[in-house]
Amino acid sequence: MSSVVIVGTQWGDEGKGKITNALASCAEMVVRFQGGANAGHTVSVNREPVVFHLLPSGISVPGVKCVLGPGVVIDPHALSSEIEGVRARGIEVSGNLMIDIGAHMVMPYHKAMEAAQEKSRGGSAIGTTLRGIGPAYSDRCARDGLTIGELASFDDFAAKAKVAAGRKNDLLVKLYGAEPLDIEEMISEMRPIAEHLAPHLADATRVVRRAISEGDSVLFEGAQGTLLDVAFGTYPFVTSSHTIAAGVAAGAGIPPSMVGEVVGIAKAYVTRVGAGPFPTEIGGPAAAELRERGHEWGSTTGRSRRCGWLDIPALRYSIDLNGMTRLIVTKLDVLDTFEAIPVCVGYEIDGERTDVFPRRGDLLDRAKPVYEELPGWQESTVEARTERDLPANALAYLRNIEERTGTKVSAVSVGAAAHAVVEFASVM
Numbered sequence: 001m002s003s004v005v006i007v008g009t010q011w012g013d014e015g016k017g018k019i020t021n022a023l024a025s026c027a028e029m030v031v032r033f034q035g036g037a038n039a040g041h042t043v044s045v046n047r048e049p050v051v052f053h054l055l056p057s058g059i060s061v062p063g064v065k066c067v068l069g070p071g072v073v074i075d076p077h078a079l080s081s082e083i084e085g086v087r088a089r090g091i092e093v094s095g096n097l098m099i100d101i102g103a104h105m106v107m108p109y110h111k112a113m114e115a116a117q118e119k120s121r122g123g124s125a126i127g128t129t130l131r132g133i134g135p136a137y138s139d140r141c142a143r144d145g146l147t148i149g150e151l152a153s154f155d156d157f158a159a160k161a162k163v164a165a166g167r168k169n170d171l172l173v174k175l176y177g178a179e180p181l182d183i184e185e186m187i188s189e190m191r192p193i194a195e196h197l198a199p200h201l202a203d204a205t206r207v208v209r210r211a212i213s214e215g216d217s218v219l220f221e222g223a224q225g226t227l228l229d230v231a232f233g234t235y236p237f238v239t240s241s242h243t244i245a246a247g248v249a250a251g252a253g254i255p256p257s258m259v260g261e262v263v264g265i266a267k268a269y270v271t272r273v274g275a276g277p278f279p280t281e282i283g284g285p286a287a288a289e290l291r292e293r294g295h296e297w298g299s300t301t302g303r304s305r306r307c308g309w310l311d312i313p314a315l316r317y318s319i320d321l322n323g324m325t326r327l328i329v330t331k332l333d334v335l336d337t338f339e340a341i342p343v344c345v346g347y348e349i350d351g352e353r354t355d356v357f358p359r360r361g362d363l364l365d366r367a368k369p370v371y372e373e374l375p376g377w378q379e380s381t382v383e384a385r386t387e388r389d390l391p392a393n394a395l396a397y398l399r400n401i402e403e404r405t406g407t408k409v410s411a412v413s414v415g416a417a418a419h420a421v422v423e424f425a426s427v428m
């Protein structure tokens with residue numbers, strides 16, 4: 001398979017980073033095509049957890065080329081310090097990282113604007129990661145953005161950035177009553193960062209197209225998840241990019257015909273950070289158990305993640321929308337202690353039963369999950385490496401997902417360690 005897309009089927013944090021990292025050893029290239037430092041991909045490197053925000057999860061695999069495509073929004077400060085951080089752990093970042101010149105930058109004023117906007121939303125705040133993602137994509141669409149390629153000619157960049165920051169300062173002060181940014185300081189802090197990132201800047205899209213046409217294995221690493229897609233997620237409680245497989249072509253600069261197989265990553269239960277509808281959300285001791293056992297605190301913001309049961313209609317929606325041909329189920333081991341495991345197979349909305357995921361937010365808000373209860377296995381799956389090692393009820397849990405979605409489960413992850421995987425069929 002020459003190109004494989006990894007996409008989250010839920011609201012992010014499905015474990016895409018671990019899977020991408022594992023598959024990267026069979027690939028020549030890993031490409032990010034959307035999102036920015038709002039992502040938090042936890043990967044185990046030499047048995048130590050490492051969180052990547054902007055760097056593709058293949059960066060720790062020797063010989064793999066990593067690309068930040070034009071659809072990514074890059075906070076140059078965040079990227080620069082992330083590169084230093086991983087280098088300090090002995091991971092090489094040099095010719096193996098390419099940043100596409102067309103990627104837009106997240107500037108300090110984007111973060112300031114987002115903080116002011118979220119504050120002004122009051123009770124209807126989105127609960128964003130405050131990484132400046134929405135304002136940076138807004139500026140790109142409004143044709144007010146700055147691409148990272150512009151850093152190559154620093155004085156021209158500085159002149160444009162001053163004008164842009166001046167306008168944002170007006171908004172910050174006059175509209176939101178917030179503090180203005182120190183523009184001179186912003187520019188002077190950027191100069192060493194521009195020099196630091198310069199060797200990585202290139203028309204990376206050409207390199208990606210060439211790699212695919214030459215038959216290299218290229219992995220496209222999605223960030224966030226399908227239900228956070230700006231057009232197909234639970235709008236307005238979404239992120240500002242196309243997280244779905246359809247975002248790969250425009251976000252990586254390749255023709256749609258080069259987008260290969262789409263693999264969906266589904267956590268064995270569901271979590272969400274930030275506000276917005278979540279029909280299968282639970283509270284009480286079961287939620288606390290999922291959160292504790294699954295370490296469900298945001299890897300970017302440290303926020304406690306909302307927890308709930310697997311939602312089959314939402315999963316079917318994701319599979320359908322992305323053209324997913326197989327699933328990888330993650331964190332199955334988190335369910336090891338439960339005596340019974342509810343799985344949502346449909347909803348009741350205003351007294352009517354449906355098994356279709358309603359895209360409308362108001363309907364999702366009123367959707368009451370209809371559960372089927374599956375027996376738990378109450379046995380550790382952490383050491384399982386082959387199908388035979390899995391308890392019968394754990395296998396039945398996976399088979400139920402396959403039957404209800406009509407999609408094969410290729411592998412299941414049973415722990416944070418890189419090798420804690422049971423593979424049913426080879427993915428790459």
Ligand code: IMP
Pocket residue numbers: 011012013038039040126127128129130131132133134223224228237238239240273274275
């Ligand atoms: P933003 O992407 O920071 O604008 O946040 C918009 C919504 O997406 C908020 O609910 C965030 O919590 C959520 N979000 C953004 N990135 C991630 C992620 O990587 N994992 C999970 N949720 C995310």
Ligand code: MG
Pocket residue numbers: 012013014039040041042299
């Ligand atoms: Mg995450």
